[in-house]
Amino acid sequence: MTRQTKPRLSDVAKLAGVSLGTASNVFSYPAKVRPEVRERVHAAAERLHYLGPDPAARLMRRGKVNAIGIVAPAQFRTADALRNPSFQMFMCGVAEVCDEEGTNVVIIPDPAVSPAINSALVDAFIFGQVEHLSVARPAEMRKLPFVVVDFDGGEGVNSVRIDARTGGYLAAKHLLDLGHRRFAVMSFLRTFDPAIYHPPGPQRDGSIAGMPIDREKMEGYRRAFAEHGLNIDDIPVVQAHPWDKSAAALLLHHAPDATALLSMAAMQGVSLIAEAKRRGRRVPDDLSVVGFNDIPEAQHSDPPLTVIDARNAEKGRIAARMVFNPCQPTAKMLNPSLVVRGSTAPAMLSNRQS
Template sequence: MGKGKDARLSDVARAAGVSQGTVSNVFNRPQLVRAEVREQVRLAAERLGYGGPDPKGRLLRAGKVNAIGVATSEQLGYFFEDPFARTLMQGITEACDANGTGISLVSAIPDEALAWNMHNALVDGFILFCLVGADRLIAHSRERKLPFVALAFGETDESISIIGIDNVAGARLAAHHLVDLGHRRFAVLALEFESGRAGPAGLADVETAIYPAPRERLRGYFEVLTGAGIDVATVPIYNTLNDAETVAAGLEYIFSLEEKPTAILAQSDRIALEAMTWLRRHGYAVPGDVSVVGFDGVPEAALSEPPLTTISQPITELGRRAVNAILNPQAKPVQEYLEIELSVRGSTAAPRS
């Protein structure tokens, strides 16, 4: 008779003196079995080290596991630390709760584990958080032959489902706002162009950036600045890793230059909020000395001091629509680009004369 991992349902039935159907009901529909029989089966299973039927087998036989995978190239902690990711997950969880669907978080950290994690995830489809590392996430999703949808994906690929925003248009709104206020000296605190790289960047680096979101946002900024007669080659760009340490390093670099900016274009609200903290600590008034514009529209942006002017995207709605795309897959890829808007708050003003 098998024991531990080798024990089977039939072994428990034989040891308890009941049918296999009764044992199955004890584990799956206990309300159908008398209490004394449930206890008899429980004791037999305990003696044999049998923990119950493999849920994977039951779910796979049903053809659906009733769970959605959210895959990212970031560490799993990113979903809890980053304000954009937290807000996105709020929309995803709201939609999953409304549909009685579970969530499985899948990380590509370490890199070599991505294939294993995605190919073994018990899910009905994937939401790909594609701010970075989109190619690998998409490739593994295709191999699984499950529905998937890409979020925060900066390129247009008609062969896949995408739910996102127009990064170029959002960046234009941010730059237009500052130019219209009268600013002419700018700096950009950018998202990373390639994995793990932080530091000063030039126009050539923008063109070769691996990740599309920072490239597209810079394109939108520079279209407006060029139209205003500003030489974008003179605008300092600093790649951050979207964290306090590299934002601080970027500002140290920018404010060490001979010409100080009166306006900072930050490519995420997290970058912008960290920048305002650094500026305040170093004696720069926002917006008196330096105006700051973010990008995302996270809840924290409205609560900062001063409240952050930002490009607001419907983050929770992105999550809700992504869930709907997985639960109701279409025959052809669906591509939706949601509306964005400029939220003008207290972190921007006309430059001092």
Template sequence: MASSTESNTRPIRLADIAKAAGVSHGTASNVFSRPEIVREEVRERVKAAAEALGYAGPDPKGRLLRAGKVNAIGVATTEPLAYFFDDPFARAMMAGISEACDATGAGIALVSAGNQEKLAWNIQSALVDGFILFCIEGGPRLVELTRERKLPFVALELGSEDDTVSAIGVDNVVGARMAARHLAELGHRRFAVLSLALADGRTGLVTPEQVRSAVYTGTRDRYAGYFEELSRFGVDTASVPVFETENDEAGTRAGLETVFASAEPPTAILAMSDRIAMIAIEWLKARGLSVPGDVSIVGFDGVPDAALCDPALTTIAQPIAEIGRRAARTILDFDGTVRRETLGVELVVRASSGPPPKTA
């Protein structure tokens, strides 16, 4: 029989939680590993028992890993797992992260989920030493869940006003100004903006009030940079349509159909990502519009694909791979310091931008 001292000091086990909640061991295990198959009232009862007993969840590292690092980085997003492979920005970022990990022999775990409960479980169970957060959508939730792991993490977005969060990114205002200035100096005065998400789960034309209340400050900063620069050239920014997309084909096409239904369609498009810009080029060409003869387009990111599309895309290039390398090193060489880095951007002029048509 174990002494009272031993029983008071031994770790709380899943069996203890199951007993306290009045469920089987298998059911208690499913609450933490496969919550979607357990009824909500049972999940809540098990979680309440776990909290009362001070049980934080299964130890993902296990007994053999408690003493040291696992030499792996988690790369997390609320997007579907396919995002890492389909999105050109994500692919370029992963190349930089992989390069830094290869240099030290570290592994990479991709963390995503189709719902909030699975995301929470995936972050809690990932065998990693820290996380790189793709704060595309659901950024605040990613930060919240990662904090609970008490592991180092770095966000690939500087928009958070919380200076306790390590972050690496670019000055979005400066980059957006460059893009708008380039097109305005070419002579364009009729613009449209195809925007990244300002808030989760929303697409369509946006108002200035919606911009000011944006969840994603990176998007808000690009909007501010565009309009500050356009105002300097006498453009009535109140008349410039801004269409919010989810950085996808459906939203981009819907935005183009909306802005080109106008009696005076734009001669210049400011796209907040290269992906949006490249979708726009294909949409315009399919409708017999010349790029840049009828419509000029400037993207934002500098993904490798941008140089290969037809016509090659003018864009604001950020050092994507270098951001990935620095983010990885922030986790691999973590020393307890919060690091917030802003890297430079540059305008890369290619064939998708030119003067407006003479009839405009």
């Protein structure tokens, strides 16, 4: 007998001398089968090198895949998701729970960029940083549980998000409390287009921040500034993709006298430190920098970057648990915290007085 084709459960059943149904039970509900028979079936499976029920066929009947899908943030393809440090932390959190549950993780590009989501075989979806609820349509249509991240889905939708408003507030307040009064902001640009410089001015709208969550950070900054009689509209902003290496130079060029920088992304915070040092400015002596998201790079830069910890891993864990134990849909909000490291210091007296 040539083993041309892969063994099916029916082959195993035949060899073991039992019915297909019984063989199926051996693999799916072993308790239902007499140990002796079970043994025989396993032996037959062994001999045929049968690896267990075909996942596709099982899925078909059972409707369960043993996998959950993480959908990349807006405009991201799979590779972008894997490259992004804060999303990596989020995925790690999700994966920790999946490892416990014994399920696989599928990474899926943003549906706006690729239709791959429609052919994704998963039991549930986690939509990473969401802009519109519409991305969740495929999940709703397929009646699969899902969670949206960093977005308020409203009634009846699971969501987890960080209180970015408070995060922004804490970042700005930290610098203000250190006596800083001359600021510049690095905000988030979703696309890979060149960085944009937004000069101070009262007419700036929400578009100077890339995602809903970034607008919230900005509001947090605004509130902290207001408490010190400053207006965010008077502060220069550069909007750039998190990996745009030219952005740091652009910001430092347009805000040469700022003593404190607020970055909405941790990577840009790290770049700002590097670029500042390159320009001969000492961090934190001449210039303080605060980033957002406590990524590993923030800890290894020199000096280590002070950041707002957006608790990405925890966010991932919570999101995963939500889809694993489907219950009343809830909107969970996490509290960020300030992690003070070496990139911030009191403003020098000379700067304070200005």
